[in-house]
Amino acid sequence: xxxxxxxxxxxxxxxxxxxxxxxxxxxxxxxxxxxxxxxxxxxxxxxxxxxxxxxxxxxxxxxxxxxxxxxxxxxxxxxxxxxxxxxxxxxxxxxxxxxxxxxxxxxxxxxxxxxxxxxxxxxxxxxxxxxxxxxxxxxxxxxxxxxxxxxxxxxxxxxxxxxxxxxxxxxxxxxxxxxxxxxxxxxxxxxxxxxxxxxxxxxxxxxxxxxxxxxxxxxxxxxxxxxxxxxxxxxxxxxxxxxxxxxxxxxxxxxxxxxxxxxxxxxxxxxxxxxxxxxxxxxxxxxxxxxxxxxxxxxxxxxxxxxxxxxxxxxxxxxxxxxxxxxxxxxxxxxxxxxxxxxxxxxxxxxxxxxxxxxxxxxxxxxxxxxxxxxxxxxxxxxxxxxxxxxxxxxxxxxxxxxxxxxxxxxxxxxxxxxxxxxxxxxxxxxxxxxxxxxxxxxxxxxxxxxxxxxxxxxxxxxxxxxxxxxxxxxxxxxxxxxxxxxxxxxxxxxxxxxxxxxxxxxxxxxxxxxxxxxxxxxxxxxxxxxxxxxxxxxxxxxxxxxxxxxxxxxxxxx
Numbered sequence: 001x002x003x004x005x006x007x008x009x010x011x012x013x014x015x016x017x018x019x020x021x022x023x024x025x026x027x028x029x030x031x032x033x034x035x036x037x038x039x040x041x042x043x044x045x046x047x048x049x050x051x052x053x054x055x056x057x058x059x060x061x062x063x064x065x066x067x068x069x070x071x072x073x074x075x076x077x078x079x080x081x082x083x084x085x086x087x088x089x090x091x092x093x094x095x096x097x098x099x100x101x102x103x104x105x106x107x108x109x110x111x112x113x114x115x116x117x118x119x120x121x122x123x124x125x126x127x128x129x130x131x132x133x134x135x136x137x138x139x140x141x142x143x144x145x146x147x148x149x150x151x152x153x154x155x156x157x158x159x160x161x162x163x164x165x166x167x168x169x170x171x172x173x174x175x176x177x178x179x180x181x182x183x184x185x186x187x188x189x190x191x192x193x194x195x196x197x198x199x200x201x202x203x204x205x206x207x208x209x210x211x212x213x214x215x216x217x218x219x220x221x222x223x224x225x226x227x228x229x230x231x232x233x234x235x236x237x238x239x240x241x242x243x244x245x246x247x248x249x250x251x252x253x254x255x256x257x258x259x260x261x262x263x264x265x266x267x268x269x270x271x272x273x274x275x276x277x278x279x280x281x282x283x284x285x286x287x288x289x290x291x292x293x294x295x296x297x298x299x300x301x302x303x304x305x306x307x308x309x310x311x312x313x314x315x316x317x318x319x320x321x322x323x324x325x326x327x328x329x330x331x332x333x334x335x336x337x338x339x340x341x342x343x344x345x346x347x348x349x350x351x352x353x354x355x356x357x358x359x360x361x362x363x364x365x366x367x368x369x370x371x372x373x374x375x376x377x378x379x380x381x382x383x384x385x386x387x388x389x390x391x392x393x394x395x396x397x398x399x400x401x402x403x404x405x406x407x408x409x410x411x412x413x414x415x416x417x418x419x420x421x422x423x424x425x426x427x428x429x430x431x432x433x434x435x436x437x438x439x440x441x442x443x444x445x446x447x448x449x450x451x452x453x454x455x456x457x458x459x460x461x462x463x464x465x466x467x468x469x470x471x472x473x474x475x476x477x478x479x480x481x482x483x484x485x486x487x488x489x490x491x492x493x494x495x496x497x498x499x500x501x502x503x504x505x506x507x508x509x510x511x512x513x514x515x516x517x518x519x520x521x522x523x524x525x526x527x528x529x530x531x532x533x534x535x536x537x538x539x540x541x542x543x544x545x546x547x548x549x550x551x552x553x554x555x556x557x558x559x
Contacts, residue, residue, distance in 0.1 A: 051194075063261075079117055088106060157271075163264060293413075295494060308366065321338050368392070387417070390413050433452050469489035487517040511526065523555070
């Protein structure tokens, strides 16, 4: 009997047929179940366009409710370049409405390999509505062109307070100032529109524009700046300080709370029109620049000596005309003969020799520890971008001349805002506050809790330094800072101007920091001028700023 061939076996055929059927069913299952969702999503993507909805940015108010920065209604024009069919005509139409170069609009309308591009950001509402009407009248011609509502940032005060307020650019990005510092609070969360197109993708389906995600508006904030006082301070600094040097700055702060009423540095920054501002004008020098403070540092040294108990204000030292230190000699700014001076007189007459000899009472380690205690080298924690920090080398590296120089503010750096905090702490019985701008988030009434630190100086030392600073203004180097009927305490400074690691001849940083003692509003004010002549003083600038504040706030002397 002949055996059957295995190739012709019915069982083998059925097995092959079954395997093919399994493969076909598996492929079908993959296409329908697994890949189906992906293909569906891809199809959906080709039929839809996403258009962002910008959240309305929160308003910034000054301490009296005056608007410093606000978002106003505007209309943004965007497009899907892949759908634009009449680019030249559309570009001409947009140029006629908005002005500008037709070719620039044409480039935006024809951007290759793009499904979204901005044509005109945050334009006037009336112009946007004019374009919207044309789109409604001829949707086929303008297919791929969209008008959406968007908030535009405006700064009604221009350059007044511009450095502090900062700016948001046309892309809605915060780039400096309080706008940047509080961007997360102010900005909110953007939403988006979805536009559905027909199967071929040639036009938008009428009524298909839907909000896919609602925009969440940002919060409003109220800051401590008083825009009227800010105006006064900026005008005084520009007219009486900036003309005497390269740059000038001022700070006006509440000694007890840390609220900053005004702050500026020249040249000023115009938030509304940055094109009118000089390079670097967005920097707020009292915060962002560390410098050698000069004789203001004598107050820090004198307070450390008083705290040690080694000297009282009336205790005297023999002060030669020249003090030898290594191969150098220290002398006072004004020529004098050998004399005996009390610690009070040393500060009143701003004697370099005297404060150097007084610092011998506490030594290098004591000087260093007192610098740390005063916190003039520390960050203040101010709520503003780019705060600089003071610096001094380790006392292990100090020569005699370096040690003495540090006691009167050379060879050590600090910032005007840190020095302002220190003088305010003297006014506040040794408690250092955190300088700040934010007062309240207006929607929920939330107020930040700003840290305070007791510097640890004794009541006796603080009382002594206040008396000495009073004498500086009443009888010493700062008499032009005096205000009739008020107890003004403060100290001048004249520091050699350093550039590229070298002191420049006949160039100085001059300043004054002082406060109203025993007053109904305890204000501390710092004024500085960069790279000026040694004869320049800032006491008159301080006087004018503080006098203006006294009149504006009705400040009374309660001492």
